[in-house]
Amino acid sequence: LTIDAGIITGSPSDYTYLWSTSENTFSIQVTTGGDYAVAVTDANGCTSNRTVTVIISETATIDSIDVIHAGTSSNGTATANVSGLGDYEYRVSLEEPFQDSPIFDDLTPGFYTLYVRDKNGCGTVQQEFSVIGYPRYFTPNNDNYHDYWQLIGTSFTFEPGAQIFIFDRYGKLLKQIAADGVGWDGTYNGNPMPSSDYWFTATLMDGTTFSSHFTLKR
Known part of the structure; x- marks a missing residue:
């Protein structure tokens, strides 16, 4: 990821830079998350500081969906097991809002689609599953x-x-x-x-x- 000093006036060449990584360019390349500080100094020796926070995130991978079927009960339960570096939220119906928990209780028997969305905008993945039950x-x-x-x-x-x-x-x-x-x-x-x-x-x-x-x- 490329991050920069974020100057808002003049040209990047009008300033000097010192990053917490010891680099002295207007922009730098980073490969890990964290806080990156830069001191920006103009020709008069005036300095301003900026901190850029980098959050590593990616689209989720759905590893499995554990389903407790309704069976002889009225409803079932589904638990999403996902992996990835993101901060994820979940839902099993387009009519319902996303939730932080990967566990869904009180699911009536039928067919569902699990949606897993990265909160930082890195994408949504989905997978179908079913809850088994029977008509009375x-x-x-x-x-x-x-x-x-x-x-x-x-x-x-x-x-x-x-x-x-x-x-x-x-x-x-x-x-x-x-x-x-x-x-x-x-x-x-x-x-x-x-x-x-x-x-x-x-x-x-x-x-x-x-x-x-x-x-x-x-």
């Missing part, structure tokens, strides 16, 4: 609303290999569904299942397992 009910009546039951936050990108099994109240396996598909339509061997509570177990790709129940409404 579905209504397979072909009205295009809640017609299928599926984990929330799964897709071809996130948890495509998760294993999901659906059972009736007696423990009979009714369906195994793919996490990157539309889900269960409420039938068994082509026959509509009655309104009732049903159970499921889900094993995510990192080995996380949870189970609970949901309601089929007709």
